[in-house]
Structure formats: structure tokens, C-alpha cells
Amino acid sequence: MGFVESVRVRIAERKVPPADRALLRDLRRALAHDRVRFDAAERALFAHDASFDEGGVSGPICFPVSTAEVQALTRVAIDHGRAIVPRGAGTGLAGGAIPLGAPIVVSLMKMNRILEIDGDNRVAWVEPGVVNLDLSNQLRPLGYHFAPDPSSQQVCTIGGNVANNSGGPHCLAYGVTDAHIAALEVVLPSGEVAVFGEIGPDETGLDLRGAFVGSEGTLGIATKVAVRLTKNPPAVRTLLLAFSAMRDAAQTVSDIVAAGMVPAAMEVMDQKITNAAENFVGAGYPRDAAAILLAEVEGLEGGIAIDARRIEEIGQRNHATSVRRAETEEERALLWKGRKTAFGAVAQIKPDYYLHDTVVPRSSLAAVLEEIYAIAERHDLVVMNVFHAGDGNLHPLLIFDARVPGEIDRVHRAGDEIVRASLAAGGVLSGEHGIGVEKQGFMEELFSADDLEHQNRLRETFDPICRANPGKVMPIGHSCADIQALRSVPTGVWG
Amino acid sequence: MSTNAPRLATDDPVLFAFAEEVGSDGAIAVAGGRTRWSQGGALAEGTRVVEAPRGVVEYKPAEMTVCVRAGTPVAELEAALGEAGQRSALPNRGGTVGGAIAVGENHVDRLGRGAIRDSVLQVRYVSAEGRLVASGGPVVKNVSGFNLPRLLTGSLGTFGLFAELILRTNPRPEVSRWLRGQGVDPAATFDGLLRAAAVLWDGESTWVHLEGHGVDVDEQSRALDRIGQFEPVEEPPPLPPESWSMSPAQAARVDREKTGDFVASIGVGRVWAQKPQPLAAPDPVVRGLCERAKAIFDPTGRLNPGRQP
Known part of the structure; x- marks a missing residue:
């Protein structure tokens, strides 16, 4: 750190209470002075993730570069009675990375190396801060890719994918992140380091790897991840089917699955989002369609030709108004670009959007969507739907202007009704965003007290005093240790 | 309710x-x-x-x-x-x-x-x-x-x-076909296929299970012909009783001295063998977590006593 910078830091931090100067000092000894940050601007930034959930209060922000540093800062946290909140790119939509109780925030963004690509075992060891798309881009020339492809893949990290068990359009055929993680090196809340899983069949012994994936940073911090490599398919066919009614698109999806096909991806967009995306990328989406279905099959040329033809036939039986095949790789990329940038395209209509995430049985898609449109109308809101239809994973976007007083409240009320409608249809709270703080309040609507108490037993196994990401996932009251941990923090100190 | x-x-x-x-x-x-x-x-x-x-x-x-x-x-x-x-x-x-x-x-x-x-x-x-x-x-x-x-x-x-x-x-796939090749490299066989349901190897023969559309199974069968001589068989070999766990790369070069007669699952790392796998000492941190989980989920140890996963 240069002189000017160190003066700037000293000025920015002069209001640090004496008790916490010791914490900063110890963290800086464990890492390096300039990789433990505490200025107001950065703390404000790290108080939020990409959700609309109320922000928290960040304590010191650490940027470790190694497992040893994560272990060292965990030990400092233990010595000082502080909680730890790990964080990747901060793209989470359920508030999972929001720091509650002025914890030490641990950004894994500087642990961003691909350590080893092991083609013989079809795994790659990577650090948690590696960006999802960067990994696939590195792997692709070698004939492989990392299958989970969340819409945020240009920025989200592998560590974040592990924490949320992330999905993406192509998880329909290949499975979500859990299915693609062979092993993990983890720094536990106790400061110990363990490896879960193995580069092998990993079918005996307790599946601590599987228990860790999707635990939203509450069981420790993954410092190395062995991801499974998926072979690139030799042939891909992408179809765009247009429908004059959402019900027909949903029925097509159900019929395709019922016919014994599991396409690589099946994504549906409604008319509003199709038009917004079309304005943005000019993919040639039919603007007059009530719904479009983007279906992709991949594999060997002979088989996918058969599947593509069957999908076309099923679409036509369900009154598809048009069927288009991507003829070139450029055309295919353009069709996907519209889907993958759809969320950003919404900004043309209103400045903000609240993106929900629930899963319903495929056969209920059409009925639940109708209910979602009715809910939005009741609350005088515009809703757009773009979703992973193949696995029933809905993503309604409620679009609004946060500057208009009262609008965010209506968005929250409508969102709650959407979650309840999904549960009533036999669905679940989240398909890929997680619970975080956003859906804690709904856990008791899905699970009984016994069910939740057993989930808490897993948490207790790893983290009896809730040092890791306290106040998340489990509903308040079911996890008294969480509350105790929060109370043990000198509240108000960090204001 | x-x-x-x-x-x-x-x-x-x-x-x-x-x-x-x-x-x-x-x-x-x-x-x-x-x-x-x-x-x-x-x-x-x-x-x-x-x-x-x-x-x-x-x-x-x-x-x-x-x-x-x-x-x-x-x-x-x-x-x-x-x-x-x-x-x-x-x-x-x-x-x-x-x-x-x-x-x-x-x-x-x-x-x-x-x-x-x-x-x-x-x-x-x-x-x-x-x-x-x-x-x-x-x-x-x-x-x-x-x-x-x-x-x-x-x-x-x-x-x-x-x-x-x-x-x-x-x-269920439209077509399911087992083939056996003699003296072919199991790892090369696995790598030469897009998607086999199973590739098994006993040190001499390599069994391949192809599934899917008939056209795809035919094409993969032709890909196998370019690797070595394969012929259709009814079913996979009988699997020895003991189960070993290793990396997929290791499973493609199993040492029969150690395992006795074996059948290795190529690309997976599971090896069925005559001899049992010597147990490696479990990592103490992982063992500690497993013991803690057991104590929390079953404090009196009444569920399946004597068994340890």
C-alpha cells in the first residue's frame, strides 16, 4: 500500500471503536493490510446482494487468496466472537450473502484460479471465485464444459453456484450443480479443513459433499471445488416454437416429457418478455406470439434429428403457430442471447424488477401461470414470465419503479401470493435461488416443526454456534443458536 | 389434514x-x-x-x-x-x-x-x-x-x-445393446464414445453398454469398430463380491495382484473385486463430523447399531 492510500485508509477508519481495532489488526495480520477493507463505501456495497431484501451491516471485508488465509481469518473470527459471511459475485437473489449482525464478510473473488484440469478423470479443481462462464470458456477447446449455466453465468462464481446449488437452462438434462461437484475442500466454522466427496464413485459413506452443496454458506466456506466435466455434444439443434396461448406452450412441454424425451433445455417466454428481449437483441422472436418455447436437443446427429422432429410434431398438435430451426451456430447463439439477457431487457419498461423463483409440477404450469397473471393484476403490477419450463421452474418478474412510493410493498405482497400459489399446486419454495432471508418466512408453510428441527440438526453438526452466515435459511425461532450468535455481536458498534 | x-x-x-x-x-x-x-x-x-x-x-x-x-x-x-x-x-x-x-x-x-x-x-x-x-x-x-x-x-x-x-x-431407451471387445484399451473405449451407459473392464475384455435411439446405438457401435473388435453379448459379466473405490483413471489400470479377479467400471471408478479394499484411515475431521451428526440425529444410538456408513 502506498503512502497516500494508507493515509486514506487511516482517515476512513479513524472512527473504528477501539474494541474492533483489535479485530481489524488481527485480520490484517492473518491476511495482508490491503486485503482487509473497512471503508464506508465498500461496507455499504457489501451490505447487499442483488436482491431487494433489506441490506445488512457489513463488518470488515476480507479478500483471502488461499485456504490457509480463509482458515486464519476463521480463527480470528472465533477469537473475536464474530460471525462470517462468505460471498462470491453477490448476484444472489434471495439475500443469502447479506451480512447480518456486522459479521466478517469473506469475498472469495481473489481466489479465482483454475488449479488443474484433469481430463483422465473428467474433473477440474478450481477455486471458488472462478466465474462460471470463464470456466466453461477455458474447458470448451478441450472438448468439455461445466453444465450448470445460470443466467448470471457471465459474473457468478463457482463458489456461489455451490452455495445455492444453482441451475440454469441446461440443467434439465444434466442436473443442477450438485450433480456436477465431485469433491470440495471446505474450511469449517471450527477453523478445521476437510475434504468432502472424492474423485471417484463416491457412493459409500455419508454424503457430506451433497449436504454442503446448497447450504448457502451456513456450513463453512468451500476453498477448492472439484467440478465434473461434461463432454461437449457433437451436434445441437435449437428450435423456436411460437404459440397463441400460454396453455399450448405449457402443454407442449408436458407432452414432450410424457413422450419420453429429456431435451437439453426447454425455456418458455411470454409475450411481454419476448418483446422486451426482441427490442434488445433482435433475435427475430415472433412479437405476436403469446408464448414462445425455446427447445434444444443435443447428442448424436441421428438421434437429435428424430427428437427435433418429434418436438415439432408435438408443438404442431398443440397448435404452434410457427416452428423455426436455428440453421447456423450464429442463429442459435442469437436465440439464446435473447433468453439469457431477458432480465436486463426489462429495464426498457420499468427501472426495477423483482425476480421470483419457485417450482411447480410440470402439469400445473399453465394453471399456476394464469394465477400469477391474476395476482399481478390484483396488485396493479406488470408481470413477465420467462422460465425453465422443462423442470417446472417458474421465474415471474414483477416489474416496477422503486421510486414510486408503495410500489415495492405491492411487489412484496404479490410475490408472497405467487409463492403460496406455487406451494398450493404441489410445488416448492425455490428451484435455484435458495432461501436466504427472502423465503425464511415460508419454510413453515412447507415443512413441519419436526422437519425443520431435523434440518437444524445438520446445521448444528457443522456449526453449533452458528458462526457461518447466521440468520439465513432456517426460519427465526427454529434456530435459536442463530439468534444467540447474532446477539453475541456488539450490536450498533458498526452502525 | x-x-x-x-x-x-x-x-x-x-x-x-x-x-x-x-x-x-x-x-x-x-x-x-x-x-x-x-x-x-x-x-x-x-x-x-x-x-x-x-x-x-x-x-x-x-x-x-x-x-x-x-x-x-x-x-x-x-x-x-x-x-x-x-x-x-x-x-x-x-x-x-x-x-x-x-x-x-x-x-x-x-x-x-x-x-x-x-x-x-x-x-x-x-x-x-x-x-x-x-x-x-x-x-x-x-x-x-x-x-x-x-x-x-x-x-x-x-x-x-x-x-x-x-x-x-x-x-427407457429405445435400444439397449451390450458389446464385448478383446484386448482393447478401456480408457480409449470410454473416451471414444459420447455417452455409454457403462464401460466395464476385467483386465482382458471390455464390455460396453450402449443405449438410446437405434441410429445412435448403431453409430456408437461403428465408433467401437474403429477402436477394436467388438461383438454383441447378452449381458455384462458377473460382478465379484467386494467393492473398491478409486479414481476413474486408476480404475482403467487396476492391479490384479492387489484386487484378485476384478471388473472395473471405467469412467466411474467403482471396481468389483475378489479381495476387499484395504481401508484407509478416515480423515479425522470428516470422522469427527460424522460422529457428531450421528450423536445429534440419534443420541441413543438405537438406529442400526453396529453399522457404520
Whole structure:
């Protein structure tokens, strides 16, 4: 750190209470002075993730570069009675990375190396801060890719994918992140380091790897991840089917699955989002369609030709108004670009959007969507739907202007009704965003007290005093240790 | 059931009767088909042995899910799924659904059917306290809460006794074909195929299981012809009794001196062998976590005493 910078830091931090100067000092000894940050601007930034959930209060922000540093800062946290909140790119939509109780925030963004690509075992060891798309881009020339492809893949990290068990359009055929993680090196809340899983069949012994994936940073911090490599398919066919009614698109999806096909991806967009995306990328989406279905099959040329033809036939039986095949790789990329940038395209209509995430049985898609449109109308809101239809994973976007007083409240009320409608249809709270703080309040609507108490037993196994990401996932009251941990923090100190 | 009941609540009297039978004290275990009865150690003497309830509860082919009671034979489940042209990821070797998932051993077609644990969507089990507990969810994609189905799969019934499960199903392929090649390199065989359901190697012969569309199976068969001489066979080789775990790369160069006669699952790392695998000392941190989990989930150690996953 240069002189000017160190003066700037000293000025920015002069209001640090004496008790916490010791914490900063110890963290800086464990890492390096300039990789433990505490200025107001950065703390404000790290108080939020990409959700609309109320922000928290960040304590010191650490940027470790190694497992040893994560272990060292965990030990400092233990010595000082502080909680730890790990964080990747901060793209989470359920508030999972929001720091509650002025914890030490641990950004894994500087642990961003691909350590080893092991083609013989079809795994790659990577650090948690590696960006999802960067990994696939590195792997692709070698004939492989990392299958989970969340819409945020240009920025989200592998560590974040592990924490949320992330999905993406192509998880329909290949499975979500859990299915693609062979092993993990983890720094536990106790400061110990363990490896879960193995580069092998990993079918005996307790599946601590599987228990860790999707635990939203509450069981420790993954410092190395062995991801499974998926072979690139030799042939891909992408179809765009247009429908004059959402019900027909949903029925097509159900019929395709019922016919014994599991396409690589099946994504549906409604008319509003199709038009917004079309304005943005000019993919040639039919603007007059009530719904479009983007279906992709991949594999060997002979088989996918058969599947593509069957999908076309099923679409036509369900009154598809048009069927288009991507003829070139450029055309295919353009069709996907519209889907993958759809969320950003919404900004043309209103400045903000609240993106929900629930899963319903495929056969209920059409009925639940109708209910979602009715809910939005009741609350005088515009809703757009773009979703992973193949696995029933809905993503309604409620679009609004946060500057208009009262609008965010209506968005929250409508969102709650959407979650309840999904549960009533036999669905679940989240398909890929997680619970975080956003859906804690709904856990008791899905699970009984016994069910939740057993989930808490897993948490207790790893983290009896809730040092890791306290106040998340489990509903308040079911996890008294969480509350105790929060109370043990000198509240108000960090204001 | 009241309208305010949690959505995963059940009112199936069969499950409650099972929970009552399990009760809340005394050593207890569930017997399935006893195909892996000694896995993880011998059951402690004096342990009461019960059977889990049986029957396919609800099969939804268009959702590709099935709700099945734990005591249902895998063969009975497969017959039900077969009627709609589907199948599960469970090995069908004479056992029950609950037993297969408690053991967690994959189907020999691990590459084609996926891992057994990835197929477990929701579990209902009886806890050490005799309570019915649910975790997971009834749909094919779900990140609602902690993933107890993963913890329980392969835990040999030491954390809870399965009562009912919801599993992901998959379409049966149009064509299924086993081929055997002599003296071909197993790793090159695996690499030369886009997607085999299984590649097995006993040190001399390499068996390949191809599945899918007829045209794709034919094309993959032609790809095999470019690797070596393969001929169609009826079925895979018999699998030796002991099970080894190693990296896929190691499985492609097994040392027969160490294992005795073997069959290796190429691309997976499972090796069936005559001799047992010498047990490596478990990592003390991982062992500590496992012991802690057991103490929290089953404080009196009544569930499957004597067994250790």
C-alpha cells in the first residue's frame, strides 16, 4: 500500500471503536493490510446482494487468496466472537450473502484460479471465485464444459453456484450443480479443513459433499471445488416454437416429457418478455406470439434429428403457430442471447424488477401461470414470465419503479401470493435461488416443526454456534443458536 | 389434514403405523431384501428388525416422478415404471427401494442412469424419536432448505429409517445393446464414445453398454469398430463380491495382484473385486463430523447399531 492510500485508509477508519481495532489488526495480520477493507463505501456495497431484501451491516471485508488465509481469518473470527459471511459475485437473489449482525464478510473473488484440469478423470479443481462462464470458456477447446449455466453465468462464481446449488437452462438434462461437484475442500466454522466427496464413485459413506452443496454458506466456506466435466455434444439443434396461448406452450412441454424425451433445455417466454428481449437483441422472436418455447436437443446427429422432429410434431398438435430451426451456430447463439439477457431487457419498461423463483409440477404450469397473471393484476403490477419450463421452474418478474412510493410493498405482497400459489399446486419454495432471508418466512408453510428441527440438526453438526452466515435459511425461532450468535455481536458498534 | 398443515405433511395411516412400530426406544433396524445386510458392519445382537411399508403410492409419468414406500421391492417399482416406458436409477438385485437408497450403491449403468443419490427428490423417514420427518420436495428441482435426502442416502439407516420416497424416473431407451471387445484399451473405449451407459473392464475384455435411439446405438457401435473388435453379448459379466473405490483413471489400470479377479467400471471408478479394499484411515475431521451428526440425529444410538456408513 502506498503512502497516500494508507493515509486514506487511516482517515476512513479513524472512527473504528477501539474494541474492533483489535479485530481489524488481527485480520490484517492473518491476511495482508490491503486485503482487509473497512471503508464506508465498500461496507455499504457489501451490505447487499442483488436482491431487494433489506441490506445488512457489513463488518470488515476480507479478500483471502488461499485456504490457509480463509482458515486464519476463521480463527480470528472465533477469537473475536464474530460471525462470517462468505460471498462470491453477490448476484444472489434471495439475500443469502447479506451480512447480518456486522459479521466478517469473506469475498472469495481473489481466489479465482483454475488449479488443474484433469481430463483422465473428467474433473477440474478450481477455486471458488472462478466465474462460471470463464470456466466453461477455458474447458470448451478441450472438448468439455461445466453444465450448470445460470443466467448470471457471465459474473457468478463457482463458489456461489455451490452455495445455492444453482441451475440454469441446461440443467434439465444434466442436473443442477450438485450433480456436477465431485469433491470440495471446505474450511469449517471450527477453523478445521476437510475434504468432502472424492474423485471417484463416491457412493459409500455419508454424503457430506451433497449436504454442503446448497447450504448457502451456513456450513463453512468451500476453498477448492472439484467440478465434473461434461463432454461437449457433437451436434445441437435449437428450435423456436411460437404459440397463441400460454396453455399450448405449457402443454407442449408436458407432452414432450410424457413422450419420453429429456431435451437439453426447454425455456418458455411470454409475450411481454419476448418483446422486451426482441427490442434488445433482435433475435427475430415472433412479437405476436403469446408464448414462445425455446427447445434444444443435443447428442448424436441421428438421434437429435428424430427428437427435433418429434418436438415439432408435438408443438404442431398443440397448435404452434410457427416452428423455426436455428440453421447456423450464429442463429442459435442469437436465440439464446435473447433468453439469457431477458432480465436486463426489462429495464426498457420499468427501472426495477423483482425476480421470483419457485417450482411447480410440470402439469400445473399453465394453471399456476394464469394465477400469477391474476395476482399481478390484483396488485396493479406488470408481470413477465420467462422460465425453465422443462423442470417446472417458474421465474415471474414483477416489474416496477422503486421510486414510486408503495410500489415495492405491492411487489412484496404479490410475490408472497405467487409463492403460496406455487406451494398450493404441489410445488416448492425455490428451484435455484435458495432461501436466504427472502423465503425464511415460508419454510413453515412447507415443512413441519419436526422437519425443520431435523434440518437444524445438520446445521448444528457443522456449526453449533452458528458462526457461518447466521440468520439465513432456517426460519427465526427454529434456530435459536442463530439468534444467540447474532446477539453475541456488539450490536450498533458498526452502525 | 387441516388446510394450515405444512405442504409436505402426510396423513397416510400406513406411515404413521410404521412410525409407531419403530417407536422411540430400543435398538431397531429395517430389513429389506438383505442383499447388502453386512455392509458397514454386523447388526448388534438383540436389535429388533422390522419391515418398511410396501407399495407404489403415486406414479406421475409426465412429471417423471414416483412416490413409493420404502419396503417396495425394486423389481415391483421397475415393473410399475415399465408400464409407462420409464425406469429408475436403482440397482435391481433383489432388494427393496429403501434398502437400495440406504446403501446408496449405484446401478452398474451409473453413466447411463445417473447416480442413485441424484434421483432422490424427497424422503420421509422415521427419526430416532419415532417421529415422521420429511425433507426435499416432490418436484424435480428444489433448493428449499438443507438437503437431508443427500445426507441420508448411503447412511445405512443410521440417521433415520426410510418410510416413503419420491424418486426421479427416466425414459427407457429405445435400444439397449451390450458389446464385448478383446484386448482393447478401456480408457480409449470410454473416451471414444459420447455417452455409454457403462464401460466395464476385467483386465482382458471390455464390455460396453450402449443405449438410446437405434441410429445412435448403431453409430456408437461403428465408433467401437474403429477402436477394436467388438461383438454383441447378452449381458455384462458377473460382478465379484467386494467393492473398491478409486479414481476413474486408476480404475482403467487396476492391479490384479492387489484386487484378485476384478471388473472395473471405467469412467466411474467403482471396481468389483475378489479381495476387499484395504481401508484407509478416515480423515479425522470428516470422522469427527460424522460422529457428531450421528450423536445429534440419534443420541441413543438405537438406529442400526453396529453399522457404520
